[in-house]
Amino acid sequence: MHDTHIESRSSRRRKRRTAGVPEKTSLPWKQIRNTLPPIEPLSADEIESIHQASLQVLAELGMKVTDLEARKIYAEGGARVDDPEEMVYLDPEMVEEVIKTVPAEYTHNARNPNKSVTLGGNHITFSGVAGPAFVSDLDRGRRPGTYAELCDYKKLFQTYDIIHYAGGGFEPLDLPENSRHLDVLLAEIRYTDKCMSTSLLGSNRARDGLNMACIAHGITYEDLPKQVVVGGGINTNSPRLLDGPMAGGLIELARAGQPVIVTPFTLAGAMAPVTVIGAITQQNAEALAGIVLTQLVRPGTPAVYGGFTSNVDMRTGSPAFGTPEQTKASLITGQLCRRYKIPFRSSNTNASTSVDAQSAYESEMSLWGAVMGHANRIAHGGGWLEGGLVASFEKLIIDVEMMQMMAEFVEPLVVNEETLAIEAMREVQPGGHYFGTAHTMERYDSAFYSPVVSDWTNFENWKEAGGLDSAQRANAIWKQAINDYEQPPLDPAILEELEDYVERRKRELIGADAVLR
Numbered sequence: 198m199h200d201t202h203i204e205s206r207s208s209r210r211r212k213r214r215t216a217g218v219p220e221k222t223s224l225p226w227k228q229i230r231n232t233l234p235p236i237e238p239l240s241a242d243e244i245e246s247i248h249q250a251s252l253q254v255l256a257e258l259g260m261k262v263t264d265l266e267a268r269k270i271y272a273e274g275g276a277r278v279d280d281p282e283e284m285v286y287l288d289p290e291m292v293e294e295v296i297k298t299v300p301a302e303y304t305h306n307a308r309n310p311n312k313s314v315t316l317g318g319n320h321i322t323f324s325g326v327a328g329p330a331f332v333s334d335l336d337r338g339r340r341p342g343t344y345a346e347l348c349d350y351k352k353l354f355q356t357y358d359i360i361h362y363a364g365g366g367f368e369p370l371d372l373p374e375n376s377r378h379l380d381v382l383l384a385e386i387r388y389t390d391k392c393m394s395t396s397l398l399g400s401n402r403a404r405d406g407l408n409m410a411c412i413a414h415g416i417t418y419e420d421l422p423k424q425v426v427v428g429g430g431i432n433t434n435s436p437r438l439l440d441g442p443m444a445g446g447l448i449e450l451a452r453a454g455q456p457v458i459v460t461p462f463t464l465a466g467a468m469a470p471v472t473v474i475g476a477i478t479q480q481n482a483e484a485l486a487g488i489v490l491t492q493l494v495r496p497g498t499p500a501v502y503g504g505f506t507s508n509v510d511m512r513t514g515s516p517a518f519g520t521p522e523q524t525k526a527s528l529i530t531g532q533l534c535r536r537y538k539i540p541f542r543s544s545n546t547n548a549s550t551s552v553d554a555q556s557a558y559e560s561e562m563s564l565w566g567a568v569m570g571h572a573n574r575i576a577h578g579g580g581w582l583e584g585g586l587v588a589s590f591e592k593l594i595i596d597v598e599m600m601q602m603m604a605e606f607v608e609p610l611v612v613n614e615e616t617l618a619i620e621a622m623r624e625v626q627p628g629g630h631y632f633g634t635a636h637t638m639e640r641y642d643s644a645f646y647s648p649v650v651s652d653w654t655n656f657e658n659w660k661e662a663g664g665l666d667s668a669q670r671a672n673a674i675w676k677q678a679i680n681d682y683e684q685p686p687l688d689p690a691i692l693e694e695l696e697d698y699v700e701r702r703k704r705e706l707i708g709a710d711a712v713l714r
Contacts, residue, residue: 226358251481252289264444274493309390323578327365344369364394367588390685397429397446422454430458435468451494459487460503504530518546519559524566531570543567594671
């Protein structure tokens with residue numbers, strides 16, 4: 198009976214493959230915890246040396262802060278400010294004291310309460326790629342992103358529960374630059390029910406994100422500090438510059454008690470010293486400066502330390518990702534974040550221009566550093582290609598597989614009478630097999646995670662099904678996923694209020710005669 202069940206299951210799979218119908222493997226929604234010990238390349242004394250050197254950088258070299266309001270906040274918090282030069286110098290004791298108010302953990306509430314996540318401790322969350330101007334797939338190649346395609350990308354974010362956030366995708370370049378953030382936010386809320394993110398490129402965009410999050414969650418602006426409903430990230434303009442738009446977005450979100458991810462853009466040899474340790478020292482100084490600002494605005498507001506240190510190809514100056522240097526940097530940044538008890542953000546990256554072996558092994562390298570460094574939020578988890586210039590539909594599917602494999606890898610093993618399986622061993626004679634044992638059949642569907650894009654089968658079946666490689670299978674899978682997509686429920690009154698808000702803001706930003714979406 199058991200063997201017949203296996204044969205019929207295999208037969209069904211073979212028929213689907215022969216018909217060209219892809220099989221979508223998607224793990225169910227869950228909070229992922231990394232119970233494995235982190236990899237720590239440096240000793241506690243070495244981490245302390247980096248910390249002290251970072252404080253020296255902030256005290257002696259300082260940060261250039263071009264935003265007047267930000268400099269005023271720093272000055273009121275005890276920093277030495279040189280307004281004519283737009284420089285801010287932070288006293289080491291002041292930095293040490295201020296960062297103590299950052300929460301070690303916080304909950305980010307999703308529109309669907311069942312999809313809320315916890316950041317900090319040993320929790321892992323994944324988000325999709327964010328920021329590219331271009332999109333690609335095997336059918337139409339590399340091209341500027343459009344709003345319609347972004348909506349499809351959001352549908353894939355919703356489909357795969359290994360992706361915990363609605364934010365990300367790519368820039369819809371067919372929409373006006375100064376108002377497209379409104380459309381992007383509307384797509385997040387319409388097509389997903391996961392945790393929201395907003396652009397922090399200036400205080401106005403941050404405020405729009407806060408207002409739309411309030412509408413989506415049915416709360417008032419005054420309620421925001423009581424709960425996290427939207428987050429955002431800024432980059433320092435390395436080396437040692439916090440520009441006006443980034444500072445403005447940070448201040449707006451921090452005032453509302455919403456989390457800001459502060460991520461220096463430190464590439465060793467270009468925007469940071471060529472040594473990994475030097476680059477991390479600069480990264481740490483810049484990250485601490487931004488995190489201090491969040492706490493001076495509103496003590497106790499959540500903040501996340503973003504680590505993005507990698508290196509460049511010294512022959513061309515082009516960014517390199519998924520390198521051993523980036524992996525080491527992620528592991529060391531995790532050590533620093535645990536010292537500060539601040540949540541840690543890392544990335545899944547690669548420098549490949551196509552969905553090939555390079556894109557996979559570089560992504561796996563960066564994912565390994567992020568996971569084993571105990572990153573709490575792994576940004577750009579799905580879809581990143583070409584050093585972050587491109588969001589790929591096929592790469593998103595392959596990354597989903599890799600993230601799901603990582604989630605299974607950190608799943609703790611249980612040692613007990615059932616898992617030791619002595620009774621199953623009694624049932625099988627020497628030279629026999631375990632396929633039909635009760636112990637195996639009880640666990641048939643959950644025994645192992647099998648990635649779908651790799652198509653674990655024999656050569657004959659693979660050839661019969663078309664002989665597709667991983668990218669070609671991923672192409673079929675994402676199309677089928679969009680075809681099968683089910684839009685999450687959204688109160689029509691909330692959607693109408695959101696659409697009214699977007700239309701009003703567009704009139705304010707681009708004029709009443711503009712075409713409204």
